[in-house]
Amino acid sequence: MNAAYRINELREQLEYHNRKYYEEDSPEISDYEYDDMLRELETLESEHPELLVPESPTQHVGGSAKPEAGKKIRHDVPMLSLEDKFSREEVVDFVGKMKRELGDPTFIVEPKIDGLSVALRYRDGEFMQGITRGDGINYGEDVTANLKMIKSIPQTLSEKIPYLEVRGEVYMDNEVFEEVNARQEEEGKKIFANPRNCAAGTLRMLNPQVVAERKLSIIIFNLQAVQGKEFKSHAETLDCLSKQGFQVSKYTICRTEDEVWEAICAIDNTRGEFSYGLDGAVIKVDSLSDREKLGTTSKVPRWSIAYKYPPEEKQTKVLHIEVNVGRTGRLTPLAILEPVRLAGTTVSRASLHNQDQIDRLDVRIGDTVIVRKAAEIIPQIMSVIKDKRPDGTSPFIIPDKCPVCGSSAVRETTNEKEGSGILCTNVNCPAQLARLLIHFASRQAMDIDGLGPAVVDALLEKGYIKDLSDIYYLRDRREDLIRDAITGRSSAKKSDTSKSTDKLLAAIERSKDNDIDKLINGFGIRNVGKFAGSLLKNNFADIFSIVNASIEELVRLDGFGEISAKAIIDFFKQKQNIYILERLQNAGVNMKSKAVNSTIDNVLEGSTFVLTGTLPTMTRDEACEMIEKHSGRISGSVSKKTTYLLAGEDAGSKLTKAQGLGIKVLSEDDFMNILK
Ligand SMILES: [Zn+2]
Numbered sequence: 001m002n003a004a005y006r007i008n009e010l011r012e013q014l015e016y017h018n019r020k021y022y023e024e025d026s027p028e029i030s031d032y033e034y035d036d037m038l039r040e041l042e043t044l045e046s047e048h049p050e051l052l053v054p055e056s057p058t059q060h061v062g063g064s065a066k067p068e069a070g071k072k073i074r075h076d077v078p079m080l081s082l083e084d085k086f087s088r089e090e091v092v093d094f095v096g097k098m099k100r101e102l103g104d105p106t107f108i109v110e111p112k113i114d115g116l117s118v119a120l121r122y123r124d125g126e127f128m129q130g131i132t133r134g135d136g137i138n139y140g141e142d143v144t145a146n147l148k149m150i151k152s153i154p155q156t157l158s159e160k161i162p163y164l165e166v167r168g169e170v171y172m173d174n175e176v177f178e179e180v181n182a183r184q185e186e187e188g189k190k191i192f193a194n195p196r197n198c199a200a201g202t203l204r205m206l207n208p209q210v211v212a213e214r215k216l217s218i219i220i221f222n223l224q225a226v227q228g229k230e231f232k233s234h235a236e237t238l239d240c241l242s243k244q245g246f247q248v249s250k251y252t253i254c255r256t257e258d259e260v261w262e263a264i265c266a267i268d269n270t271r272g273e274f275s276y277g278l279d280g281a282v283i284k285v286d287s288l289s290d291r292e293k294l295g296t297t298s299k300v301p302r303w304s305i306a307y308k309y310p311p312e313e314k315q316t317k318v319l320h321i322e323v324n325v326g327r328t329g330r331l332t333p334l335a336i337l338e339p340v341r342l343a344g345t346t347v348s349r350a351s352l353h354n355q356d357q358i359d360r361l362d363v364r365i366g367d368t369v370i371v372r373k374a375a376e377i378i379p380q381i382m383s384v385i386k387d388k389r390p391d392g393t394s395p396f397i398i399p400d401k402c403p404v405c406g407s408s409a410v411r412e413t414t415n416e417k418e419g420s421g422i423l424c425t426n427v428n429c430p431a432q433l434a435r436l437l438i439h440f441a442s443r444q445a446m447d448i449d450g451l452g453p454a455v456v457d458a459l460l461e462k463g464y465i466k467d468l469s470d471i472y473y474l475r476d477r478r479e480d481l482i483r484d485a486i487t488g489r490s491s492a493k494k495s496d497t498s499k500s501t502d503k504l505l506a507a508i509e510r511s512k513d514n515d516i517d518k519l520i521n522g523f524g525i526r527n528v529g530k531f532a533g534s535l536l537k538n539n540f541a542d543i544f545s546i547v548n549a550s551i552e553e554l555v556r557l558d559g560f561g562e563i564s565a566k567a568i569i570d571f572f573k574q575k576q577n578i579y580i581l582e583r584l585q586n587a588g589v590n591m592k593s594k595a596v597n598s599t600i601d602n603v604l605e606g607s608t609f610v611l612t613g614t615l616p617t618m619t620r621d622e623a624c625e626m627i628e629k630h631s632g633r634i635s636g637s638v639s640k641k642t643t644y645l646l647a648g649e650d651a652g653s654k655l656t657k658a659q660g661l662g663i664k665v666l667s668e669d670d671f672m673n674i675l676k
Pocket of ligand 1: 429431
């Protein structure tokens with residue numbers, strides 16, 4: 001492969017994963033895999049310096065400040081990341097280099113917590129402001145209100161220090177994380193990949209109460225700025241911060257490379273004893289004047305490095321391979337493992353994804369396997385130890401019958417190519433119905449509080465629900481639901497059961513008023529997501545005009561792909577689905593688009609808007625609502641079809657593109673003037 005090609009490919013992948021990690025809090029790969037890619041890119045760039053560009057992910061700190069989450073705050077002291085090292089040689093190199101430059105420096109080794117970095121500012125000993133790392137150099141987000149909910153952040157320091165800024169790592173205990181995810185799953189909400197992402201997502205939430213419930217903690221690892229106190233060493237600052245009421249990093253003082261390496265190994269050996277995730281150790285020069293002398297590069301300080309531990313791996317046995325059926329009918333093999341402690345949590349299952357993966361690993365029931373789990377939560381089977389294979393095993397093949405309904409299961413095909421998934425062919429498969437109901441009730445769809453997996457299972461088991469529309473007829477069976485204690489344990493008091501039943505029925509009633517994009521999303525049509533749902537809502541007066549739309553009409557919508565259009569047509573072609581729709585309508589479920597029907601006037605008819613940047617007074621949602629109410633359309637990307645670009649502060653590439661195409665750019669004021 002050509003180096004330039006590979007470099008481009010790596011850059012694209014890294015940017016994608018950066019976005020997933022920093023902006024969406026939902027990484028798809030482990031840090032270890034990410035680091036591997038980054039290192040490959042660094043190596044290629046050093047071999048081909050002519051291909052190095054300033055925009056390369058190797059040249060800047062990952063992530064950007066998310067404008068919509070909180071007010072942007074300028075960093076007084078940059079919150080840099082550290083250069084990562086992966087071997088003893090690299091650590092020894094660093095220590096040697098420091099000795100050459102500084103004589104005989106003292107080093108500090110600290111555990112590196114897998115959390116997210118924030119800076120805390122105190123004035124006259126009072127907590128004043130807390131900000132996230134953001135882009136690390138210029139801006140972070142203001143998350144003060146949420147940080148006030150963290151118990152380990154002192155609101156008042158022991159001493160009235162005129163000004164203090166410290167940096168720490170916010171994290172979530174493994175145990176709390178597992179509780180949060182269990183609750184999320186029960187309520188049909190998003191499952192977090194790992195404690196760090198859960199902590200990051202929590203800290204950006206708009207409701208400080210939830211932050212309090214999720215019990216975040218913080219450990220302080222650096223003094224960023226201070227007035228009214230003098231320090232000579234890092235150790236001294238940590239001791240002082242501890243006296244001020246902070247929970248600070250535990251540190252080891254070292255003088256030689258052997259001592260440094262020993263300290264790193266000592267932390268690694270006790271990783272399992274920490275109640276939170278560690279992803280490495282940090283090695284720092286202790287003397288503050290030495291640090292100043294060494295300074296920083298544009299990306300990292302020269303006086304510190306991070307040593308990253310390899311992901312933890314352990315041997316365990318495959319007790320069984322379970323085949324589950326998902327909402328889309330896909331049969332997914334799941335290895336049931338002999339429970340093993342890995343990276344702070346107990347691992348007892350690992351997805352095998354599909355038949356191809358099973359074949360590649362040749363994993364069989366009874367095999368001893370190596371399981372890996374880095375700080376990430378999804379464990380992976382890496383390989384099979386063939387020497388330990390018991391006699392009489394045979395290759396595992398996913399059955400060609402659905403394990404739930406017994407219908408035939410076939411390989412999926414997309415675009416006439418054979419895919420890797422195996423699907424149950426029965427559209428009324430109960431396994432699919434359970435998942436569909438949970439999805440239907442989830443927040444991004446009809447948002448019915450209390451209709452989680454446990455309740456759905458009970459409703460299906462007792463035969464209260466045969467298809468989606470039955471949800472809206474449960475009100476007629478209130479007494480039965482209470483008798484069968486559908487909403488709770490049968491041991492619960494009857495008064496409690498009727499209370500929770502009424503709560504559920506009320507939530508169902510409320511959901512009838514939702515706009516139609518939520519209903520469309522609730523149907524769980526493949527390839528028709530939230531975005532397609534809102535396009536339909538904005539362009540059709542009601543559900544039945546969507547049912548009657550032709551494929552041409554759908555494809556004509558800006559941003560609506562042919563695959564989604566075809567999926568819509570196929571879905572409403574099925575009699576069963578029309579029957580469900582009619583029953584929903586008879587039960588009083590809203591079928592009219594509120595976006596189209598709440599139009600104030602047609603001032604913006606025929607205009608397509610694209611939004612970018614932060615507007616001075618309006619949120620993005622408010623602006624979108626205004627545009628829709630005046631009959632305008634919204635699109636996600638700038639094209640020749642765009643009429644206006646509504647641009648605020650920090651507009652990005654969309655602005656450049658719009659200017660290039662000669663599209664009219666509006667400020668918030670210009671926009672309001674058009675509406676007058
Ligand atoms: Zn089935």
